[in-house]
Amino acid sequence: MxxxxxxxxxxxxxxxxxxxxxxxxxxxxxxxxxxxxxxxxxxIGGPFTLVDQTGATVTEAALKGHPSAMFFGYTFCPDVCPTTLYEATQWLKALGPDGDRLKVYFVTVDPERDTREQMAAYLGAFDPRIVGLTGTRPQIDAMLKEFRVYSKKVGDGPDYAMDHTAAVYLLDANGQMVGTADYQEKQETVMAKLKRLLGGA
The missing domain is CATH 1.10.287 (Helix Hairpins)
Incomplete structure (x- = not known):
């Protein structure tokens, strides 16, 4: 060498x-x-007991047997919530018949104002398959803790706002979180996630 x-x-x-x-x-x-x-x-996730906009009791058992998309917000939200619910309406429409297999839940972080009647009136502007959930403040707080959702009241008086987690939780047929759809994420990206979610159901 x-x-x-x-x-x-x-x-x-x-x-x-x-x-x-x-x-x-x-x-x-x-x-x-x-x-x-x-x-x-x-x-992420755990037991909860709330009511939907029709007055029916909904628990964590409702998340089993089908994929779900779950969003936390409030009806007096000026932008994030109506935008996300509009996008969810478009997702369900774009999925065609498969949209019936995806359950979409809108959980309030503001139960003091979001009564069952208020939720029903508000959700009337979006896809009828979207289920609104509300309850007492202790019930909502317990669910927010189980799902690791950030929420904070901002301001005083009747026109206060609520800061809150803006992502949509994607849950599999066992009710376990497997991903998120971010706020204003491109529709084609979200649709790919939803199709994978439905494909694994």
Whole structure:
């Protein structure tokens, strides 16, 4: 072996070792990320008892047996909620007959104003398959905690606003969260997610 070739060979082996190490680190990181996502998703959701806009009692059992899209908001919301409900109406329409297999729930974070009657009147402007859920403040707070939903009252007086989580939760046929549809996410992206969700039902 020529004396000058030995340092090059050592350098080459060292580079290979570094590359192998990087590949192993990336694989471990990806595995840990997947595990974390599964743990996080499984930690979202739990028991609840609310009523829909018709007065019927709805519990966590209603989430079983079909995929669901669940959105938390309030009827006095100036932009995020009506926009998301309009988009959900378009999703159901675009899904065609498969839209009947997807249950869409709109859960209020403002039960003081969002009575059953208010929810019924408000949702009349959107797809009739969208189910509105309300209840007492303790019932709503318990559900928000179970589903890890952020909500905060902003301002005083009758015209107060509510800050809240804007993403739509995507739940599988077991009622377990498997993803989200972000606020104003491109329709083609959301439709691909919904079709995968329905395909796995």
């Amino acid at each position: 020529k004396p000058s070739s030995r340092p090059l060979r050592i350098l080459r082996y060292s580079l290979w070792a570094v590359v192998a190490l990087l590949v192993a680190v990336i694989a471990i990181f990806a595995f840990d990320r997947q595990q974390a996502d599964r743990i996080t998703s499984s930690a």
